[in-house]
Amino acid sequence: MAGRTDTTFGGARLDVSWSQIRRYCYDGVTYLVYGLAVLFFLFPVLWVISLSLRTEGAVYTSLELLPSNPSLDSYREVLDSGLLRWMRNTLFVAVLSVTGILLVTTPAAYGFSRFRFRGRRSLLLAVLGFQMISPIVIVLPLYDIMRTLGLTESHTGLILLYIGLQIPFSLWLLKGYFDTIPTELDKAARIDGCNRLQTLRYVLLRPVMPGIAVVAIFNFVLTWSEFVMAYTMLSPGGEDLYTLSMGIYVFDNQLATQWTNIAAAAVIGIVPIVIFFVALQRYFVRGLTDGAVKG
Amino acid sequence: MARLELNDLRKTFGRGEDSVEAVSDLSLSVSDGELLVLVGPSGCGKSTTLNCIAGLDSVTDGTIRIGGDPVNERRPEERDIAMVFQNYALYPHMTAAENLEFGLKMTTGLTAAERRERVESTAELLDIDRLLDQKPKSLSGGQKQRVALGRAIIRDPSVFLMDEPLSNLDASLRSTMRTEIQQLQEDLDVTTVYVTHDQTEAMTMADRIAVMRGGTLQQVGEPLECYYRPQNRFVAEFIGEPAMNMVQVTRRGDRFVADGFEYPVPKRADHLSSGNSFTLGIRPGAIDVVEPQTGAATGTVGVVEPLGETSHAHVDIADTTLTITTDGPGTVERGDVVGVDFPPQRVHVFDVDTGVAVARRDGLPGDPVESNLNTQVD
Ligand SMILES: Nc1ncnc2c1ncn2[C@@H]1O[C@H](COP(=O)(O)OP(=O)(O)O)[C@@H](O)[C@H]1O
Ligand SMILES: [Mg+2]
Secondary structure: OHHHHHHHHHHHHHHHHHHHHHHHHHHHHHHHHHHHHHHHHHHHHHHHHHHHOOOHHHOOOOOOOOOOOOOOHHHHHHHHOOHHHHHHHHHHHHHHHHHHHHHHHHHHHHHHHHOOOOOHHHHHHHHHHHHHOOHHHHHHHHHHHHHHOOOOOOHHHHHHHHHHHHHHHHHHHHHHHHHHOOHHHHHHHHHOOOOHHHHHHHHHOOOOHHHHHHHHHHHHHHHHHOOHHHHHHHHHHOHHHOOHHHHHHHOEOOOOEOHHHHHHHHHHHHHHHHHHHHHHHHHHHHHHHOOOOOO | OOOEEEEEEEEEEOOHHHOEEEEEEEEEEEOOOOEEEEEOOOOOOHHHHHHHHHOOOOOOEEEEEEOOEEOOOOOHHHOOEEEEOOOOOOOOOOOHHHHHHHHHHHHOOOOHHHHHHHHHHHHHHHOOHHHOOOOHHHOOHHHHHHHHHHHHHOOOOOEEEEEOOOOOOOHHHHHHHHHHHHHHHHHHOOEEEEEEOOHHHHHHHOOEEEEEEOOEEEEEEOHHHHHHOOOEHHHHHHOOOOOOEEEEEEEEOOEEEEOOEEEEOOHHHOOOOOOOEEEEEEOHHHOEEEOOOOOOEEEEEEEEEEOOOEEEEEEEEOOEEEEEEEEOOOOOOOOOEEEEEOOHHHOEEEEOOOOEEOOOOOOOOOOOOHHHOOOOOO
16 A cells, blocks of 8 residues: 555656646747737737827827827817817717616517517527628618607717617527526425516626626727718717717818827727726626536 | 424326326325435426425326325415425525515515514524625535525425425535534424435434335335335345345355355245245445355456445355445455355345345344334335
8 A cells, every 4th residue: 555655656756847838838828829919908908098199290200119208298189179079979878878778678688588479589580580680781770760759969879779689689698697597496496486577687687797797898899990871870969979089080181191099099088998808807806706506 | 393294296298199207196195294305316207296295396197295284285385394405596686585484475564673573583503604795606505505504494484395405505515504404303203204315314314214216116114224124126235335235146045145155044935936036136335245155156356446444345256246235344355255144134035026125134233122013114
């Protein structure tokens, strides 16, 4: 018995040193790949920040990431234009769109995940089919419809459009999350006296929160930066109605493309998204660590 | 008093072509305070039956009565039942205390203080009082199962329903929890339907066992009744470990014969016609090892599995193999030629086609008057 332990111990020690070397190599390669990926994604952002700090003349002449004589002129200029107003508009549209999307898709996803009813599959496929259509393709007929309804040149119309367009994807995503939650939780809740809505509200909502956070972030970012729909629906209404992406477009006018102003507006525009993401991020982490049912 | 009665319970999933009848004409009654174990292979309709009793599934046909009242139309929380699930189904975002309290909150008008008191006394009963502030994710499997039991007990229901509550636990914990649940059920004296696919669990815990197969009830009876007097071949093979040996034989005069096999027809099987074929069943533990050529058959010992106190030996006889439970190691060795014989009262005879037991023994071992035992359900 003792002899056997010894040999395995010796063998194990040899193993450990080899596997350690392998692991160091592996770790090194991993960090290298991560580093490259981070650089790849971060570089454009850094470049835009760099642009925003230059004087207009230095845009085409300098390739330095750190401008030699940085200036905040562009920030001053864009803040003096309508930028803050456009951001308020965008925030309003994004928050109400996300709220609307969640209000519709959360109960719908719960229903599709938990109830077996006639036409369930066809409905799900129909929803998926709608998702296949690019919004660009239908933007003109949509404009016609919205104009008939008197909903163009208004944020309400744009919000309704966003909600309608984003329901299919959000519904599928959220239904996927509901599907991962064991139905025994529903059963336990019903035995504990919950009706279906109470089951959703008190028992399933929290476990499904990571999914809701994903849907919220995804749609917030999307509506925050959306251009085509916003431009089509709002542009006749004047600059006061503009959203951020349209506002940035203002700096690209017939006379000149004001790159530093565009860059400065873009940098300011990113800030709320970062805040929103950081605020909801803990739900992702919780989603990964919560032992939902089994140990 | 809560007696649970199922009358011709039927449950069909889906419609038309691809409908599945999960439970067929199940009639069963569980008396007040009794622990009935519903046992059968996976997919035989145990969970469906339980869900119907709980009101989680609607029944297709038949009546469910709890305490004499039909409850078909009642919602789960109006049926005065509580249920424990295999995967615990604890609410992940609530602490153990909140998990226990939730049902009371939703269904009773108790004040927060009264609820707290109930939670504490229940936790004490289950020895989980120190875990009350923890979330499910930080509890071990056994602790989770205790909290799940607590959530059932705290409602003080008239019927407990348990769906494979121990299947996710490891073997040693499972046997401790088995005893505990049994003790708890006895102390609380609550009518209980306990579902499992594990025949050992069924045998050790049950007041009575109900064996199911493919949605139909095969036999209801006390564990030893099902063990010694199975009503058909399915029950005979499902209950008992290792499984009962089966030998195809033909009656010739006063003998059952097969290749390399000859056994005198026991008296209670005398009514069976000569020339017909039957399946003989004999439990591994009931087989006697005798001198070669003196018993019902003679064969060669193949694999022997030592278990300590006993061993399982596989004996090849003509084209069949019998499993035999023998004492300790060394009774028989691989390659030995041995005779086997069967005590007549331990031999089961089944119809070859239907599997129905055609010559059941009258009573159980140790019964003073064997014929008093007529509690079988047909
Ligand atoms: N919701 C359902 N829809 C369709 N078929 C089902 C459903 N639930 C169970 N079944 C079928 O009913 C049968 C019995 O299932 P179940 O009661 O879960 O078995 P057990 O609990 O004994 O393993 C199985 O054939 C299963 O496929
Ligand atoms: Mg089951």
